[in-house]
Amino acid sequence: MPLRAQEVDQQASIAAEPPAEQRESTNSSIVVNPQQQAWMEEQAVLRATYRGQIEEYRKAEKNFFLAKTDYQQLQTLTALESLLGSTKTAFRLRGDVLHTYFDIARYEVLLSEGVDEAKKAEALQQIEVRKSELSQHIAQVSSATTREEVAALSGSFASIAPGIRSTTYFTLGMLRVGKLQAVYDKSQILKESLVSYQQTEPVSQVISAQRERAVAELDTRFESAHAVLIEQQTANITGLSESNYSRLREDLGGVYSDLSRGIRYLTELLQL
Amino acid sequence: MKKNQSENQTTFTNDPDVLSVEQAATDDGATSTKWYKKKRVLIGIGVAVAALLFSTVALTNRKPSAPLVQPSIEPSPSVAAFTPEENEYERRIRQLQAELEAADPADEYLPFPAVSMELSLE
Numbered sequence: 001m002p003l004r005a006q007e008v009d010q011q012a013s014i015a016a017e018p019p020a021e022q023r024e025s026t027n028s029s030i031v032v033n034p035q036q037q038a039w040m041e042e043q044a045v046l047r048a049t050y051r052g053q054i055e056e057y058r059k060a061e062k063n064f065f066l067a068k069t070d071y072q073q074l075q076t077l078t079a080l081e082s083l084l085g086s087t088k089t090a091f092r093l094r095g096d097v098l099h100t101y102f103d104i105a106r107y108e109v110l111l112s113e114g115v116d117e118a119k120k121a122e123a124l125q126q127i128e129v130r131k132s133e134l135s136q137h138i139a140q141v142s143s144a145t146t147r148e149e150v151a152a153l154s155g156s157f158a159s160i161a162p163g164i165r166s167t168t169y170f171t172l173g174m175l176r177v178g179k180l181q182a183v184y185d186k187s188q189i190l191k192e193s194l195v196s197y198q199q200t201e202p203v204s205q206v207i208s209a210q211r212e213r214a215v216a217e218l219d220t221r222f223e224s225a226h227a228v229l230i231e232q233q234t235a236n237i238t239g240l241s242e243s244n245y246s247r248l249r250e251d252l253g254g255v256y257s258d259l260s261r262g263i264r265y266l267t268e269l270l271q272l
Numbered sequence: 273m274k275k276n277q278s279e280n281q282t283t284f285t286n287d288p289d290v291l292s293v294e295q296a297a298t299d300d301g302a303t304s305t306k307w308y309k310k311k312r313v314l315i316g317i318g319v320a321v322a323a324l325l326f327s328t329v330a331l332t333n334r335k336p337s338a339p340l341v342q343p344s345i346e347p348s349p350s351v352a353a354f355t356p357e358e359n360e361y362e363r364r365i366r367q368l369q370a371e372l373e374a375a376d377p378a379d380e381y382l383p384f385p386a387v388s389m390e391l392s393l394e
Contacts, residue, residue, distance in 0.1 A: 057387060064391065087393050094387045101385045108382060147393070154392040161389045168384055175382075179375035186368055194361055242384075252377035259372055266365050270358060 114182030166239035221262035
């Protein structure tokens, strides 16, 4: 099936999107160590490579479908040769795109905050396995010469495709949970610090009571967010389907709302 | 008198040259000059009243214009009263909000590559 316009737009967003920490550093004074800086630079190069590869793939996929139609209509040896060539090109470029995608995801995992270390290690290991499988597949594509060999490549790729999807959604889910976990952790630290600071101020009993109520509301929001995050962090999963990933995003939407409200309450608490 | 009036009404609508001919036929020169003066005064009063009415209406319907100098934006009392520590807390809260927005699960984040996983030669 040819690519849908929406999917193509999404791919552009991968290439354009800077890593999370880079985005954050534009708004804050987050200190990035030299190792992280190097990873960020390598990831930026990979994003540019990915952009080029996805463009090449789109053309190759188009050519593949044209060649396939030609062969089905003409049934000539020339058309068959053209189909074999365009199939090999499309297979190779698809492998390249996926390989680079996993490279980008690997750096995203390395740069991530708030992610459970065991899950991080699991994701990195899975990514290496998928990259190895893809490298093997790309090598097989290059060495395939006959029609039967090229046809067999579809089957061999079909056997690694579920793992590619599962690792991708597992990694993305973990990263999304980690991002919100990092915000939750920082919110807690900030709240504790602010409460301690305000306790040193001499205020009336009315203000003091208002502050206590505000902190109680804050705690309710943060606890609600934390409960979902803990559930996700401790879930014993090593893979995720696309539908489960969609459900996870919905669940995290609630966490996002709780954290958002909690941070707004922090602003109000500061003004009391 | 009635006759004079009807004649005068006629002269209002006619050409001045024609008027002078008719006038020569009916009135003497003094009456004519008097009438001209009266006419000029009436026209002058009319124009003055119209101008006065126009300017009154224009001034009444005029929209209030913006002041030349905009009032300066005063900080809210709570912000103005912030200590350096509180300003730092405010900065950290804003930073946290920005980090939260970057973590919005509704946003697209590393979407799966738009490649066909089912390409097949057959």
